[in-house]
Amino acid sequence: MKRPVSFNPLWVFFIVIFALPPLLDPYWVDVLNNVGLYAILGISLNLIVGHTGLFNLGHAAFYAIGAYTSAILNTKYHMPILSILPLSGFTAGLFAFMVMRPIIHLRGDYLCIVTIGVGEIVRIALVNNIFGITGGSNGIFGIARPELFGYVIRSPHQFFYLIWIFLIITVVVFKRLEHSRVGRAFNCIRDDEIAAQGCGINVASYKLTAFVIGATWAGMTGNIFATKMTIISPESFSFWESVIMFTIVILGGAGSIEGTIIGAFLIIGLPEIFRDLSSARMLVFGLAMVIMMILRPRGLIPPKLRSYNVRSILERDYSV
Amino acid sequence: NGANEVKIGLMGPMTGKWASEGQEMKQVLDLLVEDVNAKGGVNGMKVNLVVEDDGGDPRTAALAAQKLVTQKVIAVIGTYGSAVTEASQGIFNEAKVIQIANGSTAIRLTEKKLPYFFRTCPRDDEQAKVAVQTIRKLGFKNIAILHDNTTYAKGLAEEAKGLLEKEAGGVKIVFFDALTPGEQDYTAILTKLKSASPDMVFFTGYYPEAGLLLKQKKEMKWDVPFIGGDATNNPDLVKIAGKEAAVGFYFLSAPLPKDLPSGEAKTLLEAFSKKYGNPPNSIYAVLAGDGFRVIIKAIETTKSTDPDKLADYLHKELKDFPGFTGSIAFDEKGDRVGEVYRVYKVDEKGQFILQP
Amino acid sequence: MENFLQQLLNGLSLGGIYALIALGYTMVYGVLKLINFAHGDLFTIGAYVGFTLLVSVGITDSVDPMAALIIMGATVMLFVATLGVGLERAAYRPLRHSPRLSAVVSALGASIFFQNAVMLIYGARFHVYPQGLFTKSTLSLFGLYLPLVKVFVLMVSLVVMTLLYFFIQKTLTGAAIRAVAIDHNAARLVGINVDKVVTIVFVVGPALGGLAGLMVGLLYGQITFTMGWLYGLKAFTAAILGGIGNIPGAMLGGIILGIIESMASAYLSIAWKDAVTFVVLILILTIRPTGILGERIAEKV
């Protein structure tokens, strides 16, 4: 009934991107890898911020939980890193469920500070080597490279395919979610909580669902990050990371998956392009953020109205 | 120009929290490169310094490393933080690029025995050893250890704690905790420290916090000796604390350039002051210079830019190289050989005085 | 006991600084509903302008310390207020009718810009205020220690809060500010010049931030271009704790935050201090979802 997903120009874009790596040196491929990772993170955060309208500035916490779950299970128990992928997602989702449940009713900026708080608490716990398993500020090193069908993924070019295929899966999953009863419920909550309740939507439980799904996905991304870096430390999951993810979502267009991907290109790619400006590069970057927001206040690609094909119905007669 | 130049990379924090370190590293290397090229280069090839910013952050460092690799540098100097170095190590090693770190003192970096990794700075465990010797020599019994939860400071603190506890000798650790770097009011921590009544405090963190601790301790009228790790070695420490508060502060460090009898150090110091208006602040910038000179020496001697030959030379043949910070040689892990650490004390004028 | 009192004093004086920054934060938030992430960096700039006056201009050479203090305070506030007004014009005004989170991203961009601008102008090194100008005397009572400057900072915060409170609650301009906070367009319809009101807010808020920066410089001596980020975050926390948009709330939030921090350091763990602070914050918010003094806005349906 709905317009099939495959008509989206996004797929053309993916084909172009997949043709690129052979033409690029490892550095630029690695830049693309980072873009891909942040696009996935952005899409998972977009569900919370863009679709459900919850101000989350602590997404890095869930990302961290996933990464650390993977790192610990891999280095301590030698489980193959990719086999832990679902488990990393599960742990992060469970964590989100437990910490967000008592505070999910907070509104707007109050929820924002609480998510910042959760992010900081997780980071501090990691730095302080909680339960003696996180390695403190050293973090965890020696995380295995992923192995697929007996083939070890090592170089940036190889990682490219792993990350971008995961990104495509992410896009498909989140697009489908967006185009469903659940996705609509998220949007209803964003637009008007009271009216959403009036439609029978259990607001608290759906808000929590959004957090859990977003966190689960961020947790799985953490797994890929861990195996790509082979070392993780609390620094990689600071408040600043959450800010970056948040910026990606808003700059790209809150509620828009296409926008989020473009956002990741800008926020992660742009500083690399500005590299030659050396110490002035972050200055230019900050300025660029302001200017882009002013030029496109609703983001680069704001979400479009979902369209439904109802022509066949319209032509019918409804004498009730 | 390919054949006629040799590319050396510098990876350092040009932006972010440690930007001052990175920028000074670049200043030192710029000076040295100018010098080498003025003398006709190395083996007739001009040296081209390729600088990449790691932002003091592991993810950026991984990218910076990729970028340096794709630019075909034969060796990389840097970087400062241990976690940051760690994120780049694998990439350089896989690409067979020599890396000479200048500020990453974490023990495990060389425990992996990567064939192309070296460092001109000493390791934390060596520093801990010197710290414990000093503590014993000065006769302190009740020790408080304070770190800042960074990889480096915590490593040093734990290493020292372990050594002190092992070598009984009546030394007691009465306090062990971490402050949050970047804050400015440490009175709450000092109040707590004071109530543990130590007769000495060993702070393993960095100079900005050390300076503030000294200053606020003085304001509280609490008279307890402080010893710092080598990250407190920076003239700004005295500026932050004020001379009155800094006086009597002990710290461990690789020898300062001014305390080196070598002509090299003196020349560098003069040239640096002439070009930039002041002597270098950070010993790590000078250690980056050492790394650079070592690699140039290797290229000159082996008449090659082949990484295996260079690494082999550095591991085995390089001996007693006159570096700015003393004589340099590397062991099979890539660690610098020899006692590097000295003990310094701040005098009334705020000068750092080498202790016998 | 003595320890406890000393820690209470420590927390109180630290809280005074948080409060001063949080007041500016809350002011801007109250009117524009904007989390001004650049506030922390305006604070940094305040500290650096003070540094320039002391070191490069050498203001204490020509006038006596008290006069120097007043001149510095005025200059810093003027300068930072000008920047604040410019910031609003350039980065926030074009987004006034856009989704709220867009302005938040613009604020983050401005924060990065300011922070790096300071780094490029002054360099990445720490800068140090000349010592012992105003920090000499220490109050010593019953073995407790409290530098006079800290008492001074606390007093300044209190005075500023009181003045602000009366300005907002009791004057017509204050009422206009509150009116703009409630409904921009309705305010314009009754003839309020909204741009002017927003400008006033962006004079007062940043000026207070700048003043706090100067205070921190004088108090702790050491300044760096990244310092605003942490202070900004703390001030935001304080403002939320007290109930954002509420002026006495910002003061109270700042003080409480300071006290929680020093108590957590003293009786729990220093390393876990910030985590403890956030746990307490979360607990308070679960009990009072709009902060300690925040009004409970039960939505009228």
Add this chain to the structure above:
Amino acid sequence: MLLKVEGLVVKYGHIEALHGIDLHVEEGEVVTILGANGAGKSTTLLTISGLIRPEKGSISFNHKPIHKLQPHEIVRLGIAQVPEGRRLFGTLTVRENLLLGAITQKDKQGVARMEDRIYNLFPILKERSSQLAGTLSGGEQQMLAIGRALMSRPKLLLLDEPSLGLAPLLVKSIFETLEEINRNEGVTVLLVEQNARAALSIAHRGYVMETGRIVLSEEAKSLLVNPDVKKAYLGGH
């Protein structure tokens, strides 16, 4: 001629809401604009007050063009509006709301006198002067909204659906008050109303708007008996 609107075109984004409106109001008149939902009545009033910038056309007040001025400058010239849905400052007191209405007035004593006059007009507001506006009943809020607009001593008062959501008794008293203000204070009134019957009963003239155009302009009396108007706006009752 107090107010003259010529060829007014207004767009929301790409959508044109007004396609060239001409209307005028003479000094001392009560003029009403009738029209279905979405006809553009509120848009017209907001454009006169300067809250929306017209795409084309001109508005002049006392023979001076005002369509390029800021809203607060327009208020200063003597145009006040009681907006749709009242738009009071809910967490401010009744008195603060009134005083803000006079924020363009420099003359302190004049403001105090005006305040007294409003309290005479709406005695209940005096009783409630320190209550928060948001806690007033609907009718009281509407009185306050009118009072707030009058505080700026307007020559021209724009009212957008003042009877919306009000109990019948209050609707009656609001219209009586409007008539009184017009007669005794000499305030010119431009009134937008869904309650066409009530509006026409106090108006001198009326316009009828349909989808962004003025389609009819007549004396109020003749509009009341106009069959088209009857059919479209007065229903079967």
Add this chain to the structure above:
Amino acid sequence: MILLAVQRITKTFGGLVAVNNVSFEVESGSIVGLIGPNGAGKTTVFNIITGIYRPDKGEIVFNGQSITLKKSHEIVKQGIARTFQTIRLFSQLSVLENVLSGFHCRTKSWVFGAIFRFPWERREERQKVEEAMKLLHFVGIERYYNLPASSLSYGNQRLLEIARALATSPQLLILDEPAGGMNEKESAELIELIRRIRDRGITVLLIEHDMNVVMDICEKVVVLEYGSKIAEGTPEEIKRNPRVIEAYLGTDGEER
């Protein structure tokens, strides 16, 4: 049969008694009006029935079952839908999606269904789109199905709100000032619509200040003043009740 019984409910805000010991009943299949001066507590009564506020005292019985402590979204499931005094639509969703959202409580598809698109989920979705179009047609705004809800005119937004409420398949529909901001002709159309809704077997409870609407369609009228019930009866009785005339209608109440 009595569908809804409001039993002695009281609600205070701070010191203010917004609803004071109010009781009334709604017969299944009837149209009941709730009137009273501004601030009398009408909307508050609605908010209590629909679970947005919890009463301090008293009970709400729906279909013989107490729903006093139920949450808003549960009450919708029980069969009570409402519109709001100030329109509350999902402004960034399309007109069609606003109605689809109303089906939320009658559908089941969840996260996994959404991701894997099982055939039965797709069937459910298709069916609901169809039903939503029928509802839009029923209230007469189906041609706007693809526009953002915020772009509709005020009157059409009101109709959309009604369509969305109908999508929850209510037994009782509660309307808060449905004719607010409508002219006489439009309210006449609304009266027609409300009749047609009742003809579908849905009971209607409404608040309205437009006496034409109230007197025309309501079988029973309940009058509140200062939070208390002051009268209850047929429109004819209410029109003549001196207390109601004094408090609410005014002497020529029939006129307007």
